[in-house]
Amino acid sequence: MKSIITIALLISLSIMPFIVIYIALYSAIRPSWLKENPLTKELRRPPGHSLKVRIDDAHSEIVLNILLTYASFQFPFVILGIFSLMQLPSTFFTVLILFSFSWIACVWFAHKIYVLFKQMSQLKLGYECELAVGQELDQLMMQGYRVFHDVQADGFNIDHLAVGSNGVFAIETKGRRRPVTNIDKDKRYKVNCYSTHLEFPTWKESDVFNQAERQANWVSKWLSDASGMDVRAVPVIVLPGWFLERKERTSIMCLAGKQVCWEIPKVKSQLLDDRQIKAIVHQVAQSSTTDDFGRARELKHREQAKLIK
Numbered sequence: 112m113k114s115i116i117t118i119a120l121l122i123s124l125s126i127m128p129f130i131v132i133y134i135a136l137y138s139a140i141r142p143s144w145l146k147e148n149p150l151t152k153e154l155r156r157p158p159g160h161s162l163k164v165r166i167d168d169a170h171s172e173i174v175l176n177i178l179l180t181y182a183s184f185q186f187p188f189v190i191l192g193i194f195s196l197m198q199l200p201s202t203f204f205t206v207l208i209l210f211s212f213s214w215i216a217c218v219w220f221a222h223k224i225y226v227l228f229k230q231m232s233q234l235k236l237g238y239e240c241e242l243a244v245g246q247e248l249d250q251l252m253m254q255g256y257r258v259f260h261d262v263q264a265d266g267f268n269i270d271h272l273a274v275g276s277n278g279v280f281a282i283e284t285k286g287r288r289r290p291v292t293n294i295d296k297d298k299r300y301k302v303n304c305y306s307t308h309l310e311f312p313t314w315k316e317s318d319v320f321n322q323a324e325r326q327a328n329w330v331s332k333w334l335s336d337a338s339g340m341d342v343r344a345v346p347v348i349v350l351p352g353w354f355l356e357r358k359e360r361t362s363i364m365c366l367a368g369k370q371v372c373w374e375i376p377k378v379k380s381q382l383l384d385d386r387q388i389k390a391i392v393h394q395v396a397q398s399s400t401t402d403d404f405g406r407a408r409e410l411k412h413r414e415q416a417k418l419i420k
Contacts, residue, residue, distance in 0.1 A: 150405025158245025240286030
């Protein structure tokens, strides 16, 4: 009987950190159950919303893998302790198997944590750059533009859409880190724009033009089909935090973050009247909302459940 009690205490001590974490989380969350969130409708997506969701998911996975690493490390000690209390033989082979399993699991989870941290670092950069460009684009609203962020498409998203009297602009944000090297300071901040590629201080990129053009073509077809008008979206690439120097004429507009609010109004792409703008905005607004905030998703599920019944 004593051995059973001792085993139970040993197991309880091994999982005590998880119990403490659960109690702390429960104590923090419980007061909110007594009140409800006042937001009941879908909200407009903020800049970089999809990236923010992925960052939150990656953060949750990192926490989970840290806990699993701890559990994997404790596993052989708990098993050997139980063997000892139950007076079961623990051979060298048994110990080797237990610790091998433990270390393989620890290395596996540590590798996942490493990969997730790298991924989250890239996502965080992209998210912050989309926020920066979004704030610059918001200034266009003072000039009569309608601006939407994180517009959902077929398996991808349009970072930003600006709709004004001079056309529709599909804006792709590119967040790129600047190299910290012995390169001349002026060159570290500079991107040379050529007709086929962008030349950064230590690398080149060409697919950015194809991606921006593909997305603009998709927007053109989508809005043309939905509104019954001929809509020609203009692709725009924005590189916040960089200085752009045009070496050749490019088929796609490339802008630094600060240039957005004064360069886009200069473009004479397609003249749109108020009726056309309203029709386009109506279509875009339907693809730029989310139920991730408040109780919108909960209420939507309730309505769906009622319909099923």
